[in-house]
Structure formats: structure tokens, C-alpha cells
Amino acid sequence: MSETTPDISPAPLVDDDIGFVRRIWRGRIWYGTEWYITVAGGLILLSITLMTIMAPVLAPHDPNDFVGAPFTPPGGGPQALVARSGESPVASANEITDELIGVQRNQNGVNLAKEMELERERYQNQDELIAGLQNEEVDLVFIDQNLVPEVLEANPNFDVVNENLGRIYRLGTDNLGRDITSRIIWGARTILGVALASALLSSLIGIPLGLISGFVGGKVDRTLSLIMDSIYSFPGLLLAIALAAMLGPGLINVAVAISVIYIPTFFRVVRGQVLSIKESLYVDAARSLGAKSPNILRRYIFPNVIPSVTVVFSFNIADAIITAAGLAFIGLGLPPDIPDWGYDLSKGHSFLVAGQWWMITFPGIMITLVAAGFSLFGEGLSEILNPRLVK
Amino acid sequence: MSPGLRRYIVVRILLTIPMLLILVTVVFFVLRVIPGDPALAIMREGASEEQLASFRAATGLDQPLHIQYLRYISGVIRLDFGEAMKRSIPVTEEIKTFFPATVELAMYSMLVTTTVGIFFGAYAAHRRKTAADYGIRISSIILYSLPIFWLGLMLQMIFGAQLGWLPVSGRLSAGMTPSPEETITGLYTIDAVLTRNWVLLKDALLHLILPCLTLGLVLAGIFTRLTRANMLDVLEQDYITAGRARGIWERVLVYRHGLRNAAIPIVTLLGLQVALLLAGAILTETTFSWPGLGRLVVQRIYDRDFTTLQGTIIFFAMIVAGVSLIVDVLYGFLDPRIRY
Numbered sequence: 001m002s003e004t005t006p007d008i009s010p011a012p013l014v015d016d017d018i019g020f021v022r023r024i025w026r027g028r029i030w031y032g033t034e035w036y037i038t039v040a041g042g043l044i045l046l047s048i049t050l051m052t053i054m055a056p057v058l059a060p061h062d063p064n065d066f067v068g069a070p071f072t073p074p075g076g077g078p079q080a081l082v083a084r085s086g087e088s089p090v091a092s093a094n095e096i097t098d099e100l101i102g103v104q105r106n107q108n109g110v111n112l113a114k115e116m117e118l119e120r121e122r123y124q125n126q127d128e129l130i131a132g133l134q135n136e137e138v139d140l141v142f143i144d145q146n147l148v149p150e151v152l153e154a155n156p157n158f159d160v161v162n163e164n165l166g167r168i169y170r171l172g173t174d175n176l177g178r179d180i181t182s183r184i185i186w187g188a189r190t191i192l193g194v195a196l197a198s199a200l201l202s203s204l205i206g207i208p209l210g211l212i213s214g215f216v217g218g219k220v221d222r223t224l225s226l227i228m229d230s231i232y233s234f235p236g237l238l239l240a241i242a243l244a245a246m247l248g249p250g251l252i253n254v255a256v257a258i259s260v261i262y263i264p265t266f267f268r269v270v271r272g273q274v275l276s277i278k279e280s281l282y283v284d285a286a287r288s289l290g291a292k293s294p295n296i297l298r299r300y301i302f303p304n305v306i307p308s309v310t311v312v313f314s315f316n317i318a319d320a321i322i323t324a325a326g327l328a329f330i331g332l333g334l335p336p337d338i339p340d341w342g343y344d345l346s347k348g349h350s351f352l353v354a355g356q357w358w359m360i361t362f363p364g365i366m367i368t369l370v371a372a373g374f375s376l377f378g379e380g381l382s383e384i385l386n387p388r389l390v391k
Numbered sequence: 392m393s394p395g396l397r398r399y400i401v402v403r404i405l406l407t408i409p410m411l412l413i414l415v416t417v418v419f420f421v422l423r424v425i426p427g428d429p430a431l432a433i434m435r436e437g438a439s440e441e442q443l444a445s446f447r448a449a450t451g452l453d454q455p456l457h458i459q460y461l462r463y464i465s466g467v468i469r470l471d472f473g474e475a476m477k478r479s480i481p482v483t484e485e486i487k488t489f490f491p492a493t494v495e496l497a498m499y500s501m502l503v504t505t506t507v508g509i510f511f512g513a514y515a516a517h518r519r520k521t522a523a524d525y526g527i528r529i530s531s532i533i534l535y536s537l538p539i540f541w542l543g544l545m546l547q548m549i550f551g552a553q554l555g556w557l558p559v560s561g562r563l564s565a566g567m568t569p570s571p572e573e574t575i576t577g578l579y580t581i582d583a584v585l586t587r588n589w590v591l592l593k594d595a596l597l598h599l600i601l602p603c604l605t606l607g608l609v610l611a612g613i614f615t616r617l618t619r620a621n622m623l624d625v626l627e628q629d630y631i632t633a634g635r636a637r638g639i640w641e642r643v644l645v646y647r648h649g650l651r652n653a654a655i656p657i658v659t660l661l662g663l664q665v666a667l668l669l670a671g672a673i674l675t676e677t678t679f680s681w682p683g684l685g686r687l688v689v690q691r692i693y694d695r696d697f698t699t700l701q702g703t704i705i706f707f708a709m710i711v712a713g714v715s716l717i718v719d720v721l722y723g724f725l726d727p728r729i730r731y
Contacts, residue, residue, distance in 0.1 A: 033525055226406075230413040233711055237670035238688070238704050242421050245692045245700075322538050326674050329540045330689050345541060349678070352544060353552045353559075360548070364541035371536035379532060 038380025044373030052189045059182035063339040066177040074172040074358045079142045081161040102138035172358040186339040195320040201259035206266025214274025228264040236261035244332040262316045273305045307385040314378030318371045325367050399723045414708040472702030482702035491577025493683035503607025512618025517645045534612030539671050543605040543678035560680035602679045606671045617660045625653040662718030666711045
């Protein structure tokens with residue numbers, strides 16, 4: 001009998017043997033554009049996460065070190081070594097170990113000389129530096145590469161020993177001479193930490209309250225809903241400002257201040273879901289078989305809430321990132337020794353008119369990128385998990 | 392007015408009261424309990440014990456917390472937010488000074504939001520699942536992901552610092568502030584029209600462009616999505632299909648029949664954006680040195696002036712509650728299906 005029955009079952013839609021990555025890759029056929037939106041968001045998040053983990057390796061400098069001249073434009077910062085001519089100028093950086101080097105205060109050269117373990121003499125400014133070389137106080141001086149032609153013209157007896165020495169600040173330096181590239185890389189850690197912590201806090205409070213409120217109903221539900229709706233209708237940033245102002249600076253404090261805004265979001269979504277799931281047949285079936293309420297809540301209702309919670313979580317992190325940056329911009333963020341994009345933006349604000357565009361451009365792009373990453377991820381995911389949630 | 396509608400309005404008003412009470416309570420306890428001693432905070436170090444005691448007595452801080460709370464609530468009911476700690480003037484006066492700037496900013500930003508949001512939202516719904524739709528959806532996500540203050544900084548840098556086309560801070564150029572007799576509403580653009588002061592009007596409008604674009608565009612990101620979702624609901628209705636069957640031109644169907652019917656929920660959603668608008672106004676005002684309520688809040692944080700802070704935040708809550716009440720009541724008038 002079984003031999004004559006033709007095999008009419010179609011090939012399985014999803015092959016269980018293929019790996020995780022390939023299964024995701026196949027998803028594009030089913031979900032179309034939503035898949036691309038989710039994956040675009042996911043890729044942004046993946047790279048940011050990698051950046052966060054690899055920060056010590058990726059960042060060229062310590063984010064709080066004054067490594068270069070203040071306001072070095074992006075790509076700027078290389079130094080030239082200049083010496084008096086007739087001193088048999090050395091050709092490479094390796095050959096200058098015994099020379100006495102003149103460096104300028106708060107300059108790239110200070111660190112360069114430190115790295116090369118050179119004897120060094122400090123000067124306050126460029127003019128003193130050149131005078132020091134003229135008076136034979138030092139053998140060599142570090143000079144900003146852009147200024148070399150000028151210096152050579154004024155002092156014909158000088159020679160360039162080595163050009164393009166030192167490092168390039170790809171995204172420039174800020175008003176204190178800190179490397180913006182490094183601050184951005186380390187800042188990703190800060191902002192992701194704050195956003196994740198606050199989203200976790202809100203979900204840990206909001207989800208149980210929503211479950212209880214929706215499941216128990218009655219007076220508890222009405223009271224909780226009223227409180228949550230009040231907070232929900234209020235401009236969240238103001239509440240966060242008040243809390244952050246009171247709690248003072250600190251990573252946990254900022255996360256707590258932000259988390260309060262989003263508790264109602266989790267509460268409302270979970271409560272709404274519970275209300276509809278509560279009426280479904282399988283819950284009735286479980287109850288008629290004698291399942292206790294806590295068990296029904298845990299094993300039948302909670303798992304069905306997870307998809308929407310995931311979506312809310314993603315949107316919540318996106319929002320928390322923007323809110324955290326906003327708090328820092330107002331001056332209510334983290335202590336100044338933690339690299340923070342929002343704080344950098346507020347610093348850059350003061351120098352905007354002077355034309356130092358790089359101080360505000362890059363941190364802002366990063367905030368937008370990370371927030372958009374979480375939003376895109378949530379947007380695509382919500383359509384994939386629940387096509388009726390977002391049209 | 393039908394009994395159903397009357398009942399709906401009464402219930403809606405009664406629901407607003409506990410909501411406000413909850414918010415006042417939350418704000419009061421957040422600002423009073425956590426910081427410890429406001430007297431110490433405002434008097435700074437070096438104040439003697441007697442000075443602190445007299446300050447506490449003058450501001451009622453020596454009373455037990457529940458007495459302070461009841462006093463404050465009874466004041467709030469009479470719209471009396473107490474006296475500003477920093478400048479010994481009533482907080483209500485402070486709010487009155489700064490409020491018109493926020494209203495003006497919010498008004499014109501809303502104009503930007505609705506124009507951009509409704510146009511692109513309706514267009515995306517019309518061209519559902521085309522490249523235009525996805526383009527608009529993704530750009531609205533990106534717009535919403537922009538930190539409002541950063542967009543402001545960028546516009547300031549490009550149009551203010553680099554091109555020099557537009558002013559980047561304040562409501563008016565120096566020396567342009569109208570005299571008290573010329574100030575009628577406190578909204579400079581409206582005052583200028585009323586007093587026929589065209590120079591003032593131009594100056595005020597120029598100062599409004601960048602802040603309103605900043606705030607309006609970021610909110611337009613959300614509003615485009617909401618309009619699109621509502622339009623999609625409407626375009627699925629039977630009468631649209633019927634119209635299509637009769638051969639009505641698609642464009643007329645979408646933008647005349649569809650958009651008009653989507654207008655009610657869209658206007659309601661606009662009312663609900665007020666909370667977001669005010670939150671955004673705080674950051675926009677900080678970026679553009681706009682002398683509004685948001686800036687007042689930020690400044691009083693630095694001054695550690697808790698009464699002003701508390702009063703302003705509660706005032707914000709009242710606006711939000713008031714606007715959503717008005718919108719809901721209007722909605723009840725417009726749509727007979729909405730009843731408790």
C-alpha cells in the first residue's frame with residue numbers, strides 16, 4: 001500500500017539541516033523588503049556591537065588623553081622634525097635617539113617624544129620653540145607640518161629632517177586636543193551601556209506589571225492603567241530631566257532616569273496582549289484541566305507576549321539612545337571622564353560658529369546611525385513577527 | 392447634545408483630574424524627597440544654621456512632608472505654584488514670561504510637521520509597496536532617529552555659520568524687542584501683524600525658520616508614519632473599492648475621498664503629539680537659545696531652583712492633559728461612535 005501512495009508532501013519550506021546564517025539568508029524570499037530592513041538594522045547593530053567589544057584594540061588613543069593640538073582638523077596632525085642645517089640631520093626617526101628634542105606644550109610632539117623615549121625640552125609656543133633651536137638649546141624640534149614652509153622661509157638655516165612624522169587624527173581633535181576617533185569608539189560603549197541598562201530596567205518593571213494588570217483585571221488593572229497612562233502622556237524627557245537632575249551624574253543614575261519613561265510602553269503593550277490571549281481557547285483548555293493561575297501566566301501567556309516585547313525593546317533602545325544624548329546635551333549626563341557622544345556634542349556647540357565642524361558632525365552621525373539601526377531592526381521585526389502591528 | 396455625548400465629556404473631564412493629581416504627586420516627590428535638603432542646595436555652602444532655618448521657615452520647608460504636599464496641591468489647584476527660590480517672584484510670573492516663546496515655536500513647528508507629514512504619509516500610502524513608499528518609510532525612520540539638537544546644530548552650522556543666511560539664536564535681533572505697549576499676545580509674529588510692524592514680522596519670521604524646521608522635521612518623521620498607517624486603513628474600506636469600481640480616478644479617490652476620511656484620526660494623533668512637541672521644544676530651545684519654557688527648565692536646573700522647576704514641569708503636564716482633553720472631546724463631537 002505504502003509503495004503505491006505517491007509522495008505528495010512538498011519539500012519542506014525551511015530545511016532544518018542548514019545553519020543559522022543560511023536560514024536567515026533564505027528568509028529574504030519569504031519576507032521581501034521587510035527582511036532587508038531588518039537585516040540592514042541588524043548589520044548596523046552588529047558592527048556597533050563589534051566596535052564596542054573591540055574598543056581597546058580599535059581606538060588609537062585613550063579617549064581622555066590630550067594627545068594632539070586642540071582643534072586639529074580631520075586628517076590633520078602630522079608633525080615634521082626640523083633641525084639646524086650643518087648638524088648632519090638624521091634621516092629616520094630611529095636615528096634620533098640621542099638628540100635633545102624641543103616640543104611644544106600640549107602638542108602632538110609631547111606624546112611623540114614620550115613614545116620615542118627622547119630627552120625633551122618644553123616650550124610654550126611655536127616662537128619659543130624656534131628660538132630654542134636657534135640658540136642651540138635643543139637639536140631638533142617638532143613642528144606642525146602645515147607650518148613647515150613658513151618656518152623654513154623665515155629661517156633659511158633650518159632643514160627638514162623628517163616629514164609626516166607622527167599620527168594622523170582621522171576625525172580631528174576636540175577643544176582639549178583629545179582624539180575624536182577614540183572618543184567615538186569608546187563612546188559607543190557608554191551609550192549602548194546606558195541604553196541597554198535602561199531598557200532592561202523598564203522591561204523588568206513594565207512586563208510583570210502588564211502581565212498582572214491584564215490577567216487580574218478589576219481594580220488593580222484600573223489603578224495601574226491610570227498611573228501608567230499618566231506617565232505615558234507626559235513629556236518623557238521632562239521626567240528624565242527632573243530625575244537626572246536629582247540623582248546626579250553617573251551611568252546607573254542616567255539609566256534609571258531614562259527607564260522611568262519607557263515602563264508605561266512595556267506595560268501597555270504587554271497588558272493589551274494579555275487581554276486578548278487570556279480569552280483564547282488554549283488558555284481556557286489549560287484552566288479546565290486544572291492549571292493554576294501563575295502557571296497559566298508563565299507557561300501559556302508569557303511566551304506569547306515575547307514577540308511584541310522584542311519589538312518594543314528594540315524601539316525602546318533607539319529612543320533611550322536619543323534621550324540619553326539629549327540629557328548629556330543639556331548637561332545632565334555622565335561624569336566628564338566617561339566619553340559620551342551627547343557630551344561631546346554639547347562641547348562642540350560652543351565652537352560651532354568658529355568653524356570647527358568636526359567636533360559636532362561625527363558624534364551626531366553616530367547617534368543617528370545607532371538609533372536608526374535599532375529602529376530599522378524593530379520596524380522590520382515587527383512586520384515579520386506580527387504583520388498587523390505596523391502597516 | 393445627546394446624553395451619550397454629555398456622559399462621554401463628563402467622564403473624560405473626570406478622568407483628567409486623577410491623571411493630573413498623579414503627575415503632580417510624582418513630580419513633587421521626585422523633586423522633594425530625593426535631593427535631601429533644598430535649603431542647603433539653594434543657599435550653597437557657607438550659610439549659617441540660622442540662615443538655613445529662616446530660609447526653611449520662609450519657604451515652608453520646615454513643615455512635615457505631607458503638610459508641604461497638601462499645601463502645594465491646594466496651591467496648584469489655584470494655579471499658584473509658589474514663589475521662585477532664586478528670584479523671589481511668583482513662579483506663575485516666570486511661566487508667563489517664557490510661555491509665549493514656546494507657543495510660537497510649537498505653533499510653527501506643528502505647521503512644518505503637518506505639511507510634511509500629511510503630504511508624504513498620504514503619498515506613501517497611495518504608492519504602497521513601491522520604491523517611493525519604502526523610501527519615505529526609511530527616511531521617516533532616519534528623521535525620527537536624528538537627535539533633535541544635532542539637527543539643530545547642523546542647520547545652525549550650515550545656514551548660520553557657513554552661509555550666513557539665517558540667524559541662529561534668540562527670537563529677535565538685538566534692539567528689535569517690541570515695547571510693552573506693542574506686546575499684545577507675546578507671539579511676535581502675531582503682534583507684528585496686529586501693530587502692522589512689518590520689519591518686526593520679517594525679523595521674527597527669520598528667527599523662526601531654523602528652530603521650527605528642526606523641531607518640525609523630526610516630528611514629521613513620526614507623523615508621516617501615523618498618516619500612512621491611517622491612510623492605509625481608509626484605503627482598505629469598501630467605499631474606496633466601490634469608487635474604484637465606478638472608475639473614479641485613483642488620485643481623486645486617494646486625496647479627496649481617502650484623505651478627508653483619514654483626517655479625523657490624523658488630527659487626533661496631532662493632539663497626542665503635544666507631549667513629544669514639548670519634549671522636543673526643550674532641546675530645540677536649548678540649541679537655539681530660544682527664551683521659552685524648556686530653556687527656563689534647563690536654566691533652573693543649574694540654579695537649583697526647585698519651585699520653578701516643579702511649577703514649570705507641572706504646567707507642562709497641564710498643557711498636555713488639557714490639549715488631549717480638548718482633542719478627545721472634539722473627537723467625540725465629530726465621531727458618534729466614540730463613547731464610554
